Amino acid sequence: MKKKIKVFSVLAVILLAAIYYYIYLPAINIHAAGFWVFFIVVALLVAASFAMRKVKKTGDIRSPLDFSEAKKDKRVKISLAVAAAFIVIFLVGSILSSPIINASKYQQLLNVQTGDFAEDVEQISYNQIPLLDRESATILGNRKMGSLVDLTSQFVVSDLYSQINYHGKPVRVSPLSYASLIKWFTNAGDGIPAYIRIDMATQDTELVRLDEGMKYTPFDHFQRNLYRHLRFQYPTYIFDNVSFEIDEEGTPFWVCSVKKFNIGLFGGQTIGRVVLCNAVTGECEDYAVEDTPSWIDRVYSADLLVSLYDYYGTLKHGFINSVFGQRDCLQTTNGYNYLAINDDVWVYTGVTSVTSDQSNVGFVLMNQRTMESRYYQVSGAIEDSAMSSAEGQVQHLGYDATFPLLLNIAGEPTYFIALKDEAGLVKMYAMVNVEKYQIVATGDSVTECQKNYMALMKENGISASASDEGAKQVTGKIAKLFDAVVEGNSHCYVILEESDQIYDVSVADYIAIVRYEVGDTITLEYTEDGEAATVLGIQ
Known part of the structure; x- marks a missing residue:
């Protein structure tokens, strides 16, 4: 009978351990917390198995089971000691692996290079x-x-x-x-x-x-x-x-x-x-x-990259300084977004001092495939301030701002923000200058928003010509001219000889287009934006 109980106990422990493994799937790896939890659970199951064999029934209703023999059993003590040892190793290992002891190693996990914003972040087409x-x-x-x-x-x-x-x-x-x-x-x-x-x-x-x-x-x-x-x-x-x-x-x-x-x-x-x-x-x-x-x-997940940069920015002078003195400590802001650069996805987030929550000292781009990281020293408004500025421009509509994208507009770091209605659908767009966040432009389309933004920058003394922002230029003879009214505004659509490209000219912005006829030679500065290229200048 005792042999059957012993076999049953062994099989029960094995079955319970197998069920636990099948459900929780811990990695068999000493670096996995689940590995240590698994063996702690197994050790406790073994201890319980040995203990149950020594438990005796008593006649006392208040204490129906007698555990005195179970407590004395060596196998129970050894199993509990093994479980305790695993717990101690886990706790000590956690402390010895923490930034408290290894601040310099954590700080060096991410290799951050200083980049040039105008060169690294080229102006992208609006369809990207x-x-x-x-x-x-x-x-x-x-x-x-x-x-x-x-x-x-x-x-x-x-x-x-x-x-x-x-x-x-x-x-x-x-x-x-x-x-x-x-x-x-x-x-x-x-x-x-x-x-x-x-x-x-x-x-x-x-x-x-x-x-x-x-x-x-x-x-x-x-x-x-x-x-x-x-x-x-x-x-x-x-x-x-x-x-x-x-x-x-x-x-x-x-x-x-x-x-x-x-x-x-x-x-x-x-x-x-x-x-x-x-x-x-x-x-x-x-x-x-x-x-x-x-x-x-x-x-690399965005959260992992952000946490690695926080280690890089806060642990430059050790863990104690990151908590108390906080000299030269930088941290990421409270959000991030994504940029598509050279067929890779980069995480963008602002960088601010741990003692300040009103302005950024720069921003960082981190590649989700390679972990390559670039820091750009550009002081300006934090993303929350830019979002508030954009919402303030359309407060009568009650739109909510999304977390900004960082774009290069005419060489200027610019927050690009989508504005959503109560249903969560994008209705308008806003551009906010990073360094001068009082410069805010909005528009019903990206093209309209960009035109308004360029005009505001010129009014505020920021040089921003169409050629600066990476616009293309074409010269040719006019093959066709079409006039149309779009949302109450007059547009002229131009097709040049030996080309299928349609060029959209806003008559209100470029009244000189009315002087041109089919056969005339014209030079257009434009950006590609969907089926029709948007004209930004006529020469």
């Missing part, structure tokens, strides 16, 4: 400016889903909405997910049939249907759950950021970043490897972080 934030993208995605009768009863749009570059354009992508557990049972065989793709410049929202459904996602269960699928293939990897991306052919993938700890047991986290998982087939490819394919945009 991400006009939508995540909340607005979510509203558009849900509206699109609501119009699809065949899918809306079975699926919903997940809230991931990863921002990536797709064919040189900023887009947000998000997979569908099962509407409920029951819907998973009825649809799991075919998988998730589509994902949402939103062009952040044009706000075009598209449901992309797949030839074969996605069967490996965080929304699946059992062995097809993405995290369980990864764990059993890579039992020692400690996964950090898992993001949804598509390659240039539109194939869905999960980009799974693997943590690397550079300081002690648990400190100095960066990224060491990247696992690329095909969402349809479940096939995985493992890369060293420096060998990550160039089409991948999100290896």
Whole structure:
């Protein structure tokens, strides 16, 4: 009988440990906190198993069980001692890995170079400016889903909405997910049939249907759950950021970043490897972080990059100085946004003194694929001030400002802000000069906003010509002229010989256009903005 009890106890401990592992999926790695918790739980289960064999029943109603023998059992004591040892190692390891002891090592985790804003951040075409934030993208995605009768009863749009570059354009992508557990049972065989793709410049929202459904996602269960699928293939990897991306052919993938700890047991986290998982087939490819394919945009999460810069900015003179003296301590502001530069996604955030909350001393751009970081010393308003200035311009409309993008307009660092109505949809745009945030321009379109902003800068003595802002120039004979009234304003549309490009000239801004006829030679300065190029000057 005792032998059967012993066998049953061993099997019970093994079963409970296996269930715990299957549910919580701890990495078998000494750098993983879950690893230590797992073995602490196992040690306590073993102690409980030994103790239960020594527990005796008593006749006392108030104390029905006698634990005196269990407390004396050596195996119980050893198991509890092992659990205590794991707890001590975990606590000591956490302290020895902390910035309190390793301030200089934390400060050096991020290599920050000083950059030249005008050179590094070129003026981008307006069709490359991400006009939508995540909340607005979510509203558009849900509206699109609501119009699809065949899918809306079975699926919903997940809230991931990863921002990536797709064919040189900023887009947000998000997979569908099962509407409920029951819907998973009825649809799991075919998988998730589509994902949402939103062009952040044009706000075009598209449901992309797949030839074969996605069967490996965080929304699946059992062995097809993405995290369980990864764990059993890579039992020692400690996964950090898992993001949804598509390659240039539109194939869905999960980009799974693997943590690397550079300081002690648990400190100095960066990224060491990247696992690329095909969402349809479940096939995985493992890369060293420096060998990550160039089409991948999100290896380092924005939150990780921001925390690394905070270590860099606050720990220059040690941990104690970061708390008390705070000499030369800099920190990021309370938000961030994304910029698309050279087919990579960069995190933008302002940098301010820890003792000041009214102005920035500069800003930093951090590459989400390579961790490359550049600091630009440009003093000016913090983002919150710029957002308040933009909202003040349209206070009669009650619009809310999104967190700014940082753009190069005529060589000037400029906050670009989308203004949303109560429904969360973008209605207007604002540009705020970083150094002189009282210069605020708004417009119903990006082009109108930019024109108003350029005019305000000239009025305030800031040199900003069309050529300065990276506009293109063309000379040719006029092949066609068309007049039109758009939203109450007169426009002249010009087509030059041997060209299909349409040039949009605002008659109110450039009245000289009325002197030109078909066959005349004209020189236009313009920026590409959708189907028709916007003319910024006539020579």
